[in-house]
Amino acid sequence: xxxxxxAPLRTALxxxxxxxxxxxxxxxxxxxxxxxxxxxxxxxxxxxxxxxxSTFSLIGxxxxxxxxxxxxxxxxxxxxxxxxxxxxxxxxAMAAFALSEYRFRGNTxxxxxxxxxxxxxxxxxxVAILQGMVAAGLVNTLTSLILVYTAQGLPLAIFxxxxxxxxxxxxxxxxxxxxxxxxxxxxxxxxxxxVRPAMATVAVFTxxxxxxxxxxxxxxxxxxxxxxVTLGAQMFIGQFxxxxxxxxxxxSLAILPVMVLYVIFSxxxxxxxxxxxxx
Amino acid sequence: MSDTDxxxxxxxxxxxxxxxxxxxxxxxxxxVYTAVMILPLIETLRLSLFNMVEGQLAFVGLDxxxxxxxxxxLSADFWNALKNNTIFFIIHMLVQNPVGIAIAAMLSISGxxxxxxxxxxxxxxxxLSFVIVGxxxxxxxxxxxxxxxxxxxxxxxxxxxxxxxxxxxxALITVSLISVWQYIGIPMMLIYAALLNIPEEVLEAAExxxxxxxxxxxxxxxxxxLPSIGIVSVLTFVGNFxxxxxxxxxxxxxxxxxGATDILGTLLYRTFFGFQNQMxxxxxxxxxxxxxxxxxxxxxxxxxxxIQRRMRRYQF
Numbered sequence: 001x002x003x004x005x006x007a008p009l010r011t012a013l014x015x016x017x018x019x020x021x022x023x024x025x026x027x028x029x030x031x032x033x034x035x036x037x038x039x040x041x042x043x044x045x046x047x048x049x050x051x052x053x054s055t056f057s058l059i060g061x062x063x064x065x066x067x068x069x070x071x072x073x074x075x076x077x078x079x080x081x082x083x084x085x086x087x088x089x090x091x092x093a094m095a096a097f098a099l100s101e102y103r104f105r106g107n108t109x110x111x112x113x114x115x116x117x118x119x120x121x122x123x124x125x126x127v128a129i130l131q132g133m134v135a136a137g138l139v140n141t142l143t144s145l146i147l148v149y150t151a152q153g154l155p156l157a158i159f160x161x162x163x164x165x166x167x168x169x170x171x172x173x174x175x176x177x178x179x180x181x182x183x184x185x186x187x188x189x190x191x192x193x194x195v196r197p198a199m200a201t202v203a204v205f206t207x208x209x210x211x212x213x214x215x216x217x218x219x220x221x222x223x224x225x226x227x228x229v230t231l232g233a234q235m236f237i238g239q240f241x242x243x244x245x246x247x248x249x250x251x252s253l254a255i256l257p258v259m260v261l262y263v264i265f266s267x268x269x270x271x272x273x274x275x276x277x278x279x
Numbered sequence: 280m281s282d283t284d285x286x287x288x289x290x291x292x293x294x295x296x297x298x299x300x301x302x303x304x305x306x307x308x309x310x311v312y313t314a315v316m317i318l319p320l321i322e323t324l325r326l327s328l329f330n331m332v333e334g335q336l337a338f339v340g341l342d343x344x345x346x347x348x349x350x351x352x353l354s355a356d357f358w359n360a361l362k363n364n365t366i367f368f369i370i371h372m373l374v375q376n377p378v379g380i381a382i383a384a385m386l387s388i389s390g391x392x393x394x395x396x397x398x399x400x401x402x403x404x405x406x407l408s409f410v411i412v413g414x415x416x417x418x419x420x421x422x423x424x425x426x427x428x429x430x431x432x433x434x435x436x437x438x439x440x441x442x443x444x445x446x447x448x449x450a451l452i453t454v455s456l457i458s459v460w461q462y463i464g465i466p467m468m469l470i471y472a473a474l475l476n477i478p479e480e481v482l483e484a485a486e487x488x489x490x491x492x493x494x495x496x497x498x499x500x501x502x503x504x505l506p507s508i509g510i511v512s513v514l515t516f517v518g519n520f521x522x523x524x525x526x527x528x529x530x531x532x533x534x535x536x537x538g539a540t541d542i543l544g545t546l547l548y549r550t551f552f553g554f555q556n557q558m559x560x561x562x563x564x565x566x567x568x569x570x571x572x573x574x575x576x577x578x579x580x581x582x583x584x585x586i587q588r589r590m591r592r593y594q595f
Contacts, residue, residue, distance in 0.1 A: 021382060029403060044424065099305075104298070119517060120572070124575075125322070125323050126323070126564075131561075132315075147315050154308050230410050244418075254411050255411055258406050262406055
């Protein structure tokens with residue numbers, strides 16, 4: 001746009017404001033990562049300095065690896081998150097396809113019913129969910145978490161995906177029908193590949209709350225075998241509250257996977273939001 | 280398989296083979312959603328009308344609600360949690376959303392360098408789990424570590440430092456601000472997207488009329504992004520009245536000091552599960568969940584049926 005509008009002083013002030021807020025946003029994360037590599041004395045004496053040769057120490061990470069079963073927690077979180085996302089995407093896309101493609105009695109009503117969950121949090125049903133899981137013998141299993149997260153992710157997934165599926169050309173689908181493709185092949189072979197960008201957006205939106213959730217792991221699967229990283233870190237911190245090296249290292253380990261995923265998916269996430277997928 | 284005819288005409292043909300595939304496509308999502316989300320929600324609402332009477336679960340009507348609102352011990356906790364939750368929400372509306380909008384407005388200035396970097400960096404806290412966020416801030420604000428007092432010393436404000444999380448007067452505000460810090464990415468992103476969608480011609484027309492910079496934001500952009508601000512507000516409302524994790528990881532299930540940070544989510548957790556010397560109570564838990572449901576439903580309905588309808592939307 002016109003250069004005349006951006007007076008240098010104004011631009012400088014805007015950069016100053018944005019840099020300040022960026023520092024506010026990143027500083028705590030930076031502080032945690034940096035101090036997790038220092039020995040105990042240095043953590044307290046010079047919390048803001050980078051680890052140097054005399055202060056570098058991995059003692060915190062050694063404690064975490066020796067004491068907590070973080071590898072197991074990671075595995076649990078990974079299984080729960082990946083399976084839930086896969087189910088949300090598959091079931092969500094199927095339902096979205098049915099809602100956007102076919103006319104049948106109750107279509108609109110069903111769409112509204114499935115959209116209810118976007119606004120009403122699943123957490124409010126916890127009392128009965130726990131009861132149901134106890135009755136089904138699913139307490140302290142990853143299955144219980146996967147079921148809950150699938151149900152939690154479906155409403156938004158169906159909503160976003162059906163918006164996108166409406167944009168897939170009818171001619172293409174009809175051509176497929178004339179060629180004798182079954183409705184299932186039309187869905188899996190023609191439509192799904194075309195909505196792949198929307199699926200990626202949904203995957204990212206679904207992933208963050210699942211990976212970070214504390215409530216359901218705490219209530220449905222608090223056992224040692226089924227702890228997720230979030231719950232594991234919470235309990236570990238509770239136990240080692242005075243061992244700052246260990247706490248900071250545990251926090252850094254919990255930050256790491258999210259950061260890696262963010263770096264991989266951030267473009268997808270931002271494209272998804274800015275293309276209007278969540279409006 | 281010929282569904283094409285009726286997708287085009289819109290009039291269902293009189294006779295056609297049963298379309299089982301529709302059922303197959305819908306069944307998995309419908310079943311999981313209904314079984315794990317809707318039925319438990321209904322069951323929880325139903326449970327709120329029952330309680331133990333002489334060791335038997337019996338229908339007690341609205342007794343649980345009456346007890347929740349007026350029983351001396353329970354109601355004190357409940358009204359306290361509701362009040363704190365409201366303050367929690369107001370702080371989000373006053374700080375999170377305006378700051379988020381301001382950042383989005385600055386980011387959307389065209390030709391701004393490093394905009395992508397700022398945007399990604401400011402979104403980072405939103406991705407972190409409550410456990411991480413809660414603990415980092417607990418450490419930073421801790422008088423033992425002394426990060427916060429040292430930094431305030433740099434700007435000559437050391438006298439103003441206090442163990443904010445430990446004092447009943449300041450704990451709730453501090454926790455709310457931590458939550459604001461974490462969630463600012465959401466209003467920022469949604470408003471940013473809305474600002475990008477304003478057509479260039481509109482802004483150029485404004486410039487021709489001499490409306491630029493500051494007044495352009497207030498007079499042109501802000502009215503155009505009002506619908507997005509509405510969505511952000513209702514999302515904030517639902518999120519805040521359903522919050523639990525951050526308070527639990529910063530202040531524990533008791534939401535101390537002395538209940539100063541207790542909100543409905545932590546109250547629900549303690550009531551349902553019991554904590555320390557308090558026994559878990561399923562019926563009261565369900566009752567609190569039902570109250571939260573009604574509050575959230577009221578907020579969402581207010582938005583959908585009143586605010587959203589009055590809002591003017593502009594088609595470009």
